[in-house]
Amino acid sequence: MNTSLVWLRKDLRIHDNKALYAACEDPVARVLTVFIATPKQWHKHNMSQRQAAFIFDHLYQLAQELFLRRIALHYHQCADFAEQIDWLLNFCKREKVNKLFYNYEYELNERERDQALERRMPKQILCQGFDDSVLLPPGSVQTRNKEMFQVYTSFRNAFLHKLQESELACLPAPAVRQGQPVPVPSRIVPFSYPRMQLGDNYLIGEIASMSQLRTFCDQKIQYYRYNRDIPAVDATSRLSAWLTIGVLSPRQCYQKLRERYPLVLTQNKSGAFIWLNQLIWRDFYRHMMVAYPSLCRHQPFISWTQYITWQQDDVLFSAWCEGRTGYPIIDAAMRQLAVSGWINNRLRMITASFLVKDLLIDWRQGERYFMSQLIDGDFASNNGGWQWVASTGFDAAPYFRIFNPTLQGKLFDTHGTFIRQWLPELKVVPDNYLHQPHNWLKAQNITLNYPQPIVDHSKARKLTLTVYKAAAKVRK
Ligand SMILES: Cc1cc2nc3c(=O)[nH]c(=O)nc-3n(C[C@H](O)[C@H](O)[C@H](O)COP(=O)(O)OP(=O)(O)OC[C@H]3O[C@@H](n4cnc5c(N)ncnc54)[C@H](O)[C@@H]3O)c2cc1C
Structure with missing residues (x-):
């Protein structure tokens, strides 16, 4: 046998x-x-x-x-x-x-x-x-010259074309192995990692993950394009933790999407398409990692960015990790991350940008910290996300694109619902002042246990631009 x-x-x-x-x-x-x-x-x-x-x-x-x-x-x-x-x-x-x-x-x-x-x-x-663990195998979506695409949108278009051609189907679970002896169960002993309460968002099992996928596709996906960046709204699928450890496959997500939205591939303004696009980003970072293994050694994709002079500042770094920067949206996000192991994509972008482009701290320090906290920590997506924000990666944000944390807060948490949830010390501050509470607090003569901003955003922005430009010159 x-x-x-x-x-x-x-x-x-x-x-x-x-x-x-x-x-x-x-x-x-x-x-x-x-x-x-x-x-x-x-x-x-x-x-x-x-x-x-x-x-x-x-x-x-x-x-x-x-x-x-x-x-x-x-x-x-x-x-x-x-x-x-x-x-x-x-x-x-x-x-x-x-x-x-x-x-x-x-x-x-x-x-x-x-x-x-x-x-x-x-x-x-x-x-x-x-x-x-992918929709399409790495190396299967390439230019005519058999190279990796240099622009994400071109990659995505070719990807969609292939996806349409390939009839992706999900495989069934194995049947009971008739005639086989009943196996002796092996003892599973979690090693010294302490047991953690994962909370209601993380139910255990394939059935739970499939049910969450179904609920998302039936009830939330049509609003996804409007709400996905708003941290106070539970608007995204929250499937990343299951996808990362493979309790759910990307094909199962795709199949459910096609079942529910048969025209998803042609309706590129729909929530369903925008969600599929996120799954393609996930594949994209995996394809990149295979095409450029140096990414796994934490090398930047854009080589001149290795000359950026980063600041070594443990005090600033700790303030960022612990949500004590004096910028409410950053602090609320970092506290949510530390408590729950998850924040939405917008918050990952804003907090990462703050570390790299306001504090000028090496993106690799942030990358490591995210991995150590995230329940969905995934090397390819995390490295890809950090390199995108730090402008060191493939088809990344241009280096002069620097998020203004106050504006981002106003845009995506206009009434401060999310900030108040994670920073209860700011509950008394009115909406209009919540994103810059210090002037209001001073005028009211109120002292709260909330820190002053650890950097001045406009000064930090200028310094970052100078440092990036200097690094770009070294290349020449
Ligand atoms: C700095 C930074 C670090 C990140 N680190 C990780 C990480 O360690 N693990 C991880 O899974 N994702 C990471 N992401 C991507 C993204 O933020 C998360 O996948 C998403 O927030 C997970 O929530 P969700 O399942 O509700 O996503 P949804 O919005 O419902 O998206 C569905 C799925 O698509 C994939 N996805 C969505 N957005 C992205 C993206 N930008 N890049 C790659 N895949 C994406 C995820 O598998 C996600 O579960 C990171 C992004 C940034 C900017």
Whole structure:
């Protein structure tokens, strides 16, 4: 009897899981699955405690789902990727595995690990990888010269064309493996990461994620284009945490979207299309990471930006992390991030811009901090987002585009609903003054426990422009 092993990584689901589906195609094979936690590696990659907790909560569920299908989930813990390989080789030998299936992870360390494993795997064991965490495989959307597009909109247009051609379909969950013995459940032991309360926004399981997808498509997507930037409105899908650890696949999102909005590909002003566009950004950053592996070494995409002279200032950095900058929209966002592990895309852009272009602190410091907090921390999207904001990335915001934090607050939290939620100390400040409370407080002779602005935005803006221009000159 053949034994097939599925190495589960960031694909913690039974539905539409390409590797799991392929392993189950042989109806009589014994199918095993394994998940190997790597605390040291996760720590090195700044994975947040929330994400680790989210992974473990899903592992228990997944083990149960697999058990019902007579598929065993083996859990193991190794320090890092190198140890993972040794352990897997031994496991394959011990369990007489003939075939190993896995879904690709596109980060450089992960790809190097998989290549090293395949090199060391005995020839008689077939290893097969799948492009599972994307809508279209990296490298499949290219210019006529077989290169990565240099402009996102061109990439997207080509992507949409391919998407239309390819009939993306979701795979079913495996059936119960009749005739197989009931597997012995493996003990899943979360390592020293403390247990975290994830809150009501993060229910556990594929069913919960599918139900959230359905609710979003049925009730919110038509307003998405108007509300997605407004932090006081629960207007976005909040699916990123599930997508990141693979409880939900982007194909499932796309399929639901097509079911609900069959004309989505042609109605480019609709909320559905704008949401699909965000899913394409997600794919885009993955495609970029494969085309330019140096991104995984935290190198800027635009090479002259490596000459920017960043400020080393731990006090300013801590004030940013802790939401004590004196700019209400920044502080409210940073406090939401620290408490909940999630902020919307607009807030990610404004806070990132503030760190890089108001405080002139290296974007890589912010990138690391975001990863350490986000429940949806994903290397490609996080690196892509930071490089976009810092104007160091591919098709990024031009360096002279610097968000004014006060104006952004006025635009997207006009009545201060979001600010008051996260900065209760500002509750007494009237709407008109909320985004610059200090003058009003002074005039009223009120002292609140809220800091003065840590920088003057217009001065900081001028300094940043000078520093970026100086770096651009070094290139010449
Ligand atoms: C500085 C910065 C850092 C970011 N870090 C991450 C990160 O670590 N992980 C992460 O998943 N996203 C990241 N994003 C992208 C985006 O902010 C989040 O995906 C989004 O806010 C998640 O909320 P949602 O699921 O409600 O998104 P929705 O608006 O409902 O979008 C649906 C899905 O599309 C994808 N998506 C949306 N916007 C983007 C985008 N700009 N880039 C790439 N994918 C996108 C996500 O998978 C998201 O779940 C970052 C953006 C910036 C500017």
